[in-house]
Amino acid sequence: MSLPHPQSGDDGRLLHFLDLDGLSRETLTQILDTAETLAPVGERRVRTVPLLRGRTVANLFFENSTRTRTAFELAAKRLSADVLNIDLVSSSTAKGESLLDTLRVLEALQADMFVVRHSQSGAARFIARHVAPSVAVINGGDGQHAHPTQGLLDVFTIRRHKPDFDQLVVVLIGDIVHSRVARSDLAALSILGAAEIRVVGPRTLVPADVAALGGRFMPRLDEALIGADVIMGLRLQRERMEGAAVPSSGEFFRHYGLTRERLALAKPDAIVMHPGPTNRGVEIAGDVADGPQSVILEQVTAGLAVRMAVMSMVLGNRAGQA
Amino acid sequence: MKLVLRNVVDGLGERIEPNAAPVDLLIDDEAAPRRIDAVPPELPSLDGGGRLALPGFTDLYARLREPGPSRRGTLATECRAALAGGFTRVCAAPDTDPAIDSTATVELVLRHAAAAEAARVLPIAALTVGLHGEALAELATLQRAGCIAAGMADRALADTRLLRDAMAYAKSFDIPLVLRARDARLGIDGCAHDGPVATRLGLRAIPVAAESIALARLIELMHDTGARVHVSRVSSARAVTLLRDARTAGLPISADVGIAHLHFTEQDLDGFDARFASAVPFRSASDRAALRQGVADGVIDAICSDHAPLDADASLAPFPQVEPGLSIFDRFLPMLLALPEIADITLSRAVQAVTRSAADVLGADTPHADVVLVAARQRIDPGVRWSTGANLPVLDASSLHGTVTHVVMDARVVFGHQPSR
Numbered sequence: 001m002s003l004p005h006p007q008s009g010d011d012g013r014l015l016h017f018l019d020l021d022g023l024s025r026e027t028l029t030q031i032l033d034t035a036e037t038l039a040p041v042g043e044r045r046v047r048t049v050p051l052l053r054g055r056t057v058a059n060l061f062f063e064n065s066t067r068t069r070t071a072f073e074l075a076a077k078r079l080s081a082d083v084l085n086i087d088l089v090s091s092s093t094a095k096g097e098s099l100l101d102t103l104r105v106l107e108a109l110q111a112d113m114f115v116v117r118h119s120q121s122g123a124a125r126f127i128a129r130h131v132a133p134s135v136a137v138i139n140g141g142d143g144q145h146a147h148p149t150q151g152l153l154d155v156f157t158i159r160r161h162k163p164d165f166d167q168l169v170v171v172l173i174g175d176i177v178h179s180r181v182a183r184s185d186l187a188a189l190s191i192l193g194a195a196e197i198r199v200v201g202p203r204t205l206v207p208a209d210v211a212a213l214g215g216r217f218m219p220r221l222d223e224a225l226i227g228a229d230v231i232m233g234l235r236l237q238r239e240r241m242e243g244a245a246v247p248s249s250g251e252f253f254r255h256y257g258l259t260r261e262r263l264a265l266a267k268p269d270a271i272v273m274h275p276g277p278t279n280r281g282v283e284i285a286g287d288v289a290d291g292p293q294s295v296i297l298e299q300v301t302a303g304l305a306v307r308m309a310v311m312s313m314v315l316g317n318r319a320g321q322a
Numbered sequence: 323m324k325l326v327l328r329n330v331v332d333g334l335g336e337r338i339e340p341n342a343a344p345v346d347l348l349i350d351d352e353a354a355p356r357r358i359d360a361v362p363p364e365l366p367s368l369d370g371g372g373r374l375a376l377p378g379f380t381d382l383y384a385r386l387r388e389p390g391p392s393r394r395g396t397l398a399t400e401c402r403a404a405l406a407g408g409f410t411r412v413c414a415a416p417d418t419d420p421a422i423d424s425t426a427t428v429e430l431v432l433r434h435a436a437a438a439e440a441a442r443v444l445p446i447a448a449l450t451v452g453l454h455g456e457a458l459a460e461l462a463t464l465q466r467a468g469c470i471a472a473g474m475a476d477r478a479l480a481d482t483r484l485l486r487d488a489m490a491y492a493k494s495f496d497i498p499l500v501l502r503a504r505d506a507r508l509g510i511d512g513c514a515h516d517g518p519v520a521t522r523l524g525l526r527a528i529p530v531a532a533e534s535i536a537l538a539r540l541i542e543l544m545h546d547t548g549a550r551v552h553v554s555r556v557s558s559a560r561a562v563t564l565l566r567d568a569r570t571a572g573l574p575i576s577a578d579v580g581i582a583h584l585h586f587t588e589q590d591l592d593g594f595d596a597r598f599a600s601a602v603p604f605r606s607a608s609d610r611a612a613l614r615q616g617v618a619d620g621v622i623d624a625i626c627s628d629h630a631p632l633d634a635d636a637s638l639a640p641f642p643q644v645e646p647g648l649s650i651f652d653r654f655l656p657m658l659l660a661l662p663e664i665a666d667i668t669l670s671r672a673v674q675a676v677t678r679s680a681a682d683v684l685g686a687d688t689p690h691a692d693v694v695l696v697a698a699r700q701r702i703d704p705g706v707r708w709s710t711g712a713n714l715p716v717l718d719a720s721s722l723h724g725t726v727t728h729v730v731m732d733a734r735v736v737f738g739h740q741p742s743r
Contacts, residue, residue, distance in 0.1 A: 003595045100638055120640035121524040122594035130638070143642070144524030183524055212518035 006128040013317040016128045016137040017310050019146035020187040028191050032156050035302070035309035041078055042304055051312045052081035058111040061140070062088045062099075062118040067276065068140050068150075071300070072115045075307035084111065099123075100130055107132045112315060114138070121145035121180075136314045144178050150275055151184030153306040154232070155192055157299050161271050162229055165192040171224050171266075172197065172215065173256055174234040174283055175205040175245070181275045182234055183213060190214035198224045201256060204245040205236075221256055228266040233258055233274040233283040241282070249282045259285045263293065271295045323691070323733035325349045326361050330370030330695065334377055338670045340698055344372045351691035351733045368735060370695055373727060376673055378410030378692025380680035382500065382578050383554055384629035385647070386412065386443065387710075388434060389427065390419040395631040395710035397431065400651070401440035403708035405729045405737040407627065407654035408676070410692040412441050413500070413684070416448040417475035423448035423459040428467040439736065444470035444684070446500055449488055455479045458488055462495045470684055473500035473554065476601045480506035482539065489549035498684060502554045502602070503537035503561060513642045515557075515605040519588040525642060528603045534560040541568045544575060552683050553577040555602045555628055559612030566621045576683045577621070579613050580628030581657045582648050582715055584665065586610075590716075596637045597716050599646040602628065614665035617675055624680040625672070627654050631711025649711025656702050656722035657715070695728040695738070 007018045014027070041049055057076040059069050069085065076083045088102065106114070113136045116124050121143030128137040141147040155165075162168055170189055176182045176199055189197050190213075199206055199215035210217050218224040225231065241249040258272065272284070272294045280286045289296060327347045331340060334347070334355050348358045348365075361367055381404065387395040395403075404412045414431060416422040422431065422445050435443035447469035451457045461472050472492060479485050479501075492499050509528035514520040516527035533556070540551055541564060553565065556577050568575045580602060587607050591598035598604060616622035630647025637644045650657070658676065661667040681688045704719040728738030 002590070003593045003597075005593060098635075098638065099640070118640065120642045121526075122642065123640040125594050126596075126640045142524075142640070144526075146524070180524060183522070207521040208516075209518045209521050212521050 006125060009317070014314050015317060017148060017314055018124045018128055018137065018139045019148050020151060020184060020191060023191060025191055025193065028152070028155070028188065031152060031306070031309050031313060032159060034313060035156055035305040038308045038312070039305035041308070042301065048078050048080050050080045052076065052079035052315060055081045055113070055315060056084065056111045057081045057113045057115060057311065058084040058086055058106060058109065059115045059140075060086050060088055060106065060117070062116070062123070063141070064089055065117050065141070068117060071303045072140060072307055075304050076311060078304065079308055079312055084109070099127070103127060103131060107135060111135060113311065115140045117141045119143055136318060138310060138314065141180055144180050145183060147180040147184045149303065149307050149310060150181050151188035152310070153299055153303040154185050154273060154275070155188045156302045156306050157273065157295055158230055158271070161295065165189070165194050168194045168230060169196045169228050170194055170198065170230040170232065171200060171228045172232050172234065173200045173221060173258065175236050175240065176201060176210060176215070176234070177205050177207050178237065178240070179234050185232060186213040186215050198228070200224045202246065205240070221262060222265060225262055225265040228270050231258060231263070231266060231270055231272050233272070233278065235275060235277065236279060236283055249279070253282050257281070257283060257285060258288050260288055260291070263288055273299060276300070323351045324365050325730060325733040325735070326358070326365050326367035327375055327693065327695070327730070328361060328367050328369050329372055330375040331372065332357065333374045333673065334693070336670065336674070338673055340374055340669060344370070347375060349691050349693055349730055349733045354690050355693070368728065374696045374698050376408070376694045376696055377677040377688055378694055378729065378731065379408040379676040380684070380688070381409045381412040381629070381676070382552070382624050382626040382680050382683060383415060383580075384412050384627045384651070385415045385417065385631070387631060388418060389430060393633040393710070397434040397443065398438045399708070399710045400629070400631065401435055401438040401443060403651040404441035406708040406726055407651040408694045408696070408726050408729070409441050409627070410689065410694070410729060410731050412443055413470060414443050414445045415475050416446045416473060417453060417477075421448040421453045422446065422469070423451050423453070423464070425463060425467040428464060428469055432468050446470065447472040449474050449499070450479070450484070453477050455481060455484065458484070458491060461492060461497055465495055465497050470686070471498040471500045471552070474502065476502060476504070478504040478506035478510065478536070485539070486543050486547060489543050489547040489551070493547060493549040498550055498552055500552045500554045501540060503533045503540060503556065505532040505536045508532040508535065512603070513599065513646070514591060515588040515603040517588050517606050519592050523592070523594060530558045530560050530605070530609070533558050534564060537561050537564050541573065541575065544568070544573050550574040555580050555583070555626065556613065556622065557583060557602050557605050557609065559609045562612045562616040562621055565616070569621060576623045578624040578626045578680070578683070579617060579622050581625050581650060581654060582628065583610065584614055584617065584625070584661060585657060585715070585717070594641040596641055596644045597713065599637070599641060599644045600648060601630070601646040614667060618665070618667045618671060623675070624683055625658065625675040626680070627651060629709070630713070631709050632713045633710070634712040637713060647713060648715045649709050649713045650715060651709045652707055653715050653717060653722070655696065655726055656724040657717070659698060659724040660722070689732070691730065691733040693730040694726055697725045697727050699723050700725045
């Protein structure tokens, strides 16, 4: 009775990349391995490979995002694809044109792939269900639901430092409720078999049933950090710091901010991550963000390789189709 | 008018035995139906073919969409669809466009409903002007114009003082209030039950407390004003508990549940399945179990359709942006007849919940010359559609059984083959 997931074809191959639901450890590992082979492209003098030559990738951003759009754009260009950036925030959909009508027009431009960012949870799946069969859809973030390439680039970065996921203690701090990044991180870590995923934050920011996401709620950061291998901060949106979910950014930092003193509670070789942009002095102290254990900029670079891997695999899977 | 139903299983009483021997029934618009031994040759008669005869159903809540955009349905289409679902009376939701807040709109609804020559329409008046929750509508005038009750449709009423006044005013004219328990802030931007599915999908959630707080407020104001309140379309186990306690305390409270909420849970919308987007959220399996128990033991008096026909375009958007609602009429009877199989609800109780119990809520009689003939074991033909709604509930059609073959109103056959003389 339930709707089939539009992501995979009958043979299980990825036709879109929408979220991490139902993906196997093997599939995720394969994507990460592919990303490893593509990562050196960025180190070369000529930083392109011809994998998507002649293909057109359209970035459809229904919600503002400079960082994610830029990363997808650069990843597509490194694969030699033609890239269209279409800003839809202020465009026809804002004037009442339906999402489907907008899609039909963009399909007529004969793109092979849509990278979609949308403010509503489920938008990527909706688009994948209704798009022409010739178009692959990559989710660049849908509402509070998923940001699967971010989840992948995070585990890609972790794997480079700590390859044994079944030994791994990961701590996620802050706004889980409203975070698509947290959902995709929890999904990716669960699939790869992380030993323990601790989730820390005030109850206003952590869902009551966070266990459904594979996390274990811990109320106190100091306790959660003991024995941690990986510490992931999450962005706290400004509108939630002003008396609703959190009384103030200062109070949040005092209780959940990652400082040098707190970091000392974790394992000595623990790594510090954040999807960015960071609010220094809210989620993380500046000297921790810039410190030797921080891999925040590595995450950004990893995002290119991971997105190249996903785009080339999805279009590659479709190459054999009529 | 008189009509003889020959060869039918008598399901008009309190206990329904679907395997009982067929009898002949005299339907009379001036007297209660009775079994007869010999069919008077001068009366029109209909061969029921051994089918089950049930009283005409009363629906306590359905959206008939008129006045409003006709692509979602009209009184002509939806009243006909109601008959095909077994309903001879339908309480029409006030959230039409414009809302049912003036005598002109009530008259239009009643006129078009009469012209449809199908189910009778009992309009529910908008409790406040335009359903805006700011000023009381002319409730006594609307009652005189033909409204059976008053309510806020799916809107919350934020202003507790206005609600208290509304209850006191409605009591003065003995106007039943049909109110959904919904907090004005909590969960107001939500689109799914606050549970593991919404958490995984990142959907804005509607906590149980959004219902139970509003219900507790209604109960306190009932103590305060003495008003009679019918709680429309409850969704949670907590609500059932509060209703049970309020009844024990002797309050004149009653309640109904939408038929779909006895079938579905939050699990059904997993994967962003917009076919299960509902203004009253589908909650957890334990909530559904409590609703079923509430129907079984009568804490929930009635089952309504919560019919909400929509055109196909309304569901073509990401889940949080689709218009919620299910088009129920075309599936109501099989969903009702399935209750004894999926829950501890007898056939007699299920039928009572859409007939006598529903009429009692309105303080109305059951029209004794309204009878529905049902082929209870006949598989449904999924291609037969009466409602305009494209948003049918998702059910395994091959397991659904129960088709309305005839509807009799005021001892006249208004749906199905005509009687012979």
